[in-house]
Each structure stands twice: as structure tokens, then as C-alpha cells.
Amino acid sequence: MRPLLLLATLTVLVGVTLTVPAQEKRVHHQRDLSDHVHDDSHGYQYDHEAFLGKEEAKTFDQLSPEESKDRLGKIVDRIDTDKDGLVSHVELHYWIKHRQRKYIEENVDKHWKEYDQNKDGKIAWEEYKNTTYGFYLDEEFDDVDDKVSYKAMLTRDERRFKMADRDGDLIATREEFTAFLHPEDYDHMKDIIIQETIEDIDKNGDGKIGLEEYIGDMYTPEAGESEPDWVQTEKKHFSEFRDVNKDGYLDASEVANWILPGEIDHADNEAKHLIYETDTDKDEKMSKKEILANWNMFVGSQATNYGEDLTRKHDEL
Numbered sequence: 001m002r003p004l005l006l007l008a009t010l011t012v013l014v015g016v017t018l019t020v021p022a023q024e025k026r027v028h029h030q031r032d033l034s035d036h037v038h039d040d041s042h043g044y045q046y047d048h049e050a051f052l053g054k055e056e057a058k059t060f061d062q063l064s065p066e067e068s069k070d071r072l073g074k075i076v077d078r079i080d081t082d083k084d085g086l087v088s089h090v091e092l093h094y095w096i097k098h099r100q101r102k103y104i105e106e107n108v109d110k111h112w113k114e115y116d117q118n119k120d121g122k123i124a125w126e127e128y129k130n131t132t133y134g135f136y137l138d139e140e141f142d143d144v145d146d147k148v149s150y151k152a153m154l155t156r157d158e159r160r161f162k163m164a165d166r167d168g169d170l171i172a173t174r175e176e177f178t179a180f181l182h183p184e185d186y187d188h189m190k191d192i193i194i195q196e197t198i199e200d201i202d203k204n205g206d207g208k209i210g211l212e213e214y215i216g217d218m219y220t221p222e223a224g225e226s227e228p229d230w231v232q233t234e235k236k237h238f239s240e241f242r243d244v245n246k247d248g249y250l251d252a253s254e255v256a257n258w259i260l261p262g263e264i265d266h267a268d269n270e271a272k273h274l275i276y277e278t279d280t281d282k283d284e285k286m287s288k289k290e291i292l293a294n295w296n297m298f299v300g301s302q303a304t305n306y307g308e309d310l311t312r313k314h315d316e317l
Helices: 023-027 045-053 054-060 065-079 090-101 104-115 125-135 144-164 176-179 187-201 211-216 229-242 252-259 266-278 288-293 293-302 303-316
Strands: none
Touching: 045 054, 045 090, 045 293, 065 090, 065 288, 065 293, 090 104, 090 266, 104 125, 104 176, 125 144, 144 176, 144 187, 144 288, 187 211, 187 252, 211 229, 229 252, 266 288, 266 293, 288 293
């Protein structure tokens, strides 16, 4: 079957190792802006990756200071969407979020051409269904379980598509299709994430998750196998933390608290930080002049590295 038949499985999962309980894969932690520590006293690599995105930051590392400043000036013009000559917190916050979403955009790009069959710049539900499930629509299934599973995936995808389709015309714009593929990044899709999680774990179909279902989702004991310590820890977490009302089950609100924890908006904090450090006239906005005067914080503390690169290239000749 096509990989996207498994869209019912949440699209961004945290990697699991033998020492990490499998339930952690269901928790949607907000992605950090950089793998570097945010400590300006030791350099600005965190700020560079937050402002540019990780891949673009690598490109800027190879530029001379003059080239970095020139490109930064052009970026500032793009960030200043209202063209008032100043970068506000709203504009900078949007820009940082946009740079961090690049991997999502690349994923959407990969699938867009396949599903936009009539090349009208939109993807109708019928286009998606025919491309993903077309071969199986008239298929006769020998195995009843296969037929049930197939129909469940189709129904689930259709429900998610309709939720992403804000105007209800069953034709997805690029933004709506992005919400369909990556619901974890959209507030209006959170109910779908919760519903799909419950459906995945709720084996008896009562609409809630009991302790046995919760543990069974991550651990199936082998014959004669002793229960790992982390399973006991997860049972304790279920009873003491996840089951807030102590009724022995996780309902939708408790599942939401578990898989969608409230977290700090890293992009918002970074925008405030950059403005605070750059806004010399304290009008809570940044002019291009103020930004270029602090270019090393945004894109360019690589001047030393650039010099080392030139020396290394010269030695290699």
C-alpha cells in the first residue's frame, strides 16, 4: 500500500529506544529552534539557526561578513511585510516560525504534485482518495480484517481531510493540505489528534483509555519475560498524573493534557530576545539600520571561521 495510507498514524513522532517508553512517541513536544545552547556569551549559533533555519545557517557560515550583511538586508525587506521600514515583534515571530516550518513545506512539496492531478493548485478529496486508495476501491479482499482495516483508514483520512478543509468545499488549498498532513502544527486540528490517539489505543471501543490499554499500546510481554522497570513507572504515571480525575481511565481532556502539553513558544521568546538586544531606540521595533548594526547576532559571527576557511583553502592549493 502507499505510505500515505498510514496517514492515520500521527506524522511527527519522537524516536524510541529500548530505554525510552514507547508512549513518549505520542507526545507532541514543540520543536526547539536549534540544537545549540542559547548563551550569547559563548556565541550566536542558536540565534543564527533560529533566525535562518538550520540548513540556511550552514550556508551563511561560508559567507564573508560583507556577503552576510548584504543578504541580511534583503531578508529584512522580506520580513517587513507592511513595508513601514520597521520589523515588529509580530513580523519577526512569523518569520522565525516560517523558517522552522521549512521541513514541513518540503514534505508538502513532495506530495503536492502527486495529488494535484488536474494541476489547478488545489487538491480535492476525490483526487487524494483516488490517488491513495484508487487501486483498492474495487478490490475484493480475501481477508475480512484487511477489508475492515482498509475501510477504517479511508474513513479516518476523510474525517481528517474534512477537518483540515476550513471552508467545507472538500477542496484543500495548500495551507489546508498542510494541516491535513501535519495536524500537530494547527490548533484547529488538535481534536483530531486526540481522537485518533484514543482510537489507536482504545481496544474495547468505549471511547476512553484504561490502564491495560495504555500499557498494552507500548508493551506486550513475551512468555516468561519479566516486566521492565519502566512499565511499572508508566503505570504509576498513569495513576498519579495522567488520570487526573482518578476514575481509572483517560478521557479526551486527559489525553490532550498528555499528548499536547502546554509549552513555551520558542519562536516568540526568540523574537523578543532579538528585538530587546537590537532595538537601541527602545520603540519595540527594529529598523534595518539597527539590525545591520547587530548583523553578527542574526547571521554573521562567522567572520573568524570565514578567515580560517580562506587560510585552509590557501594552504590546500
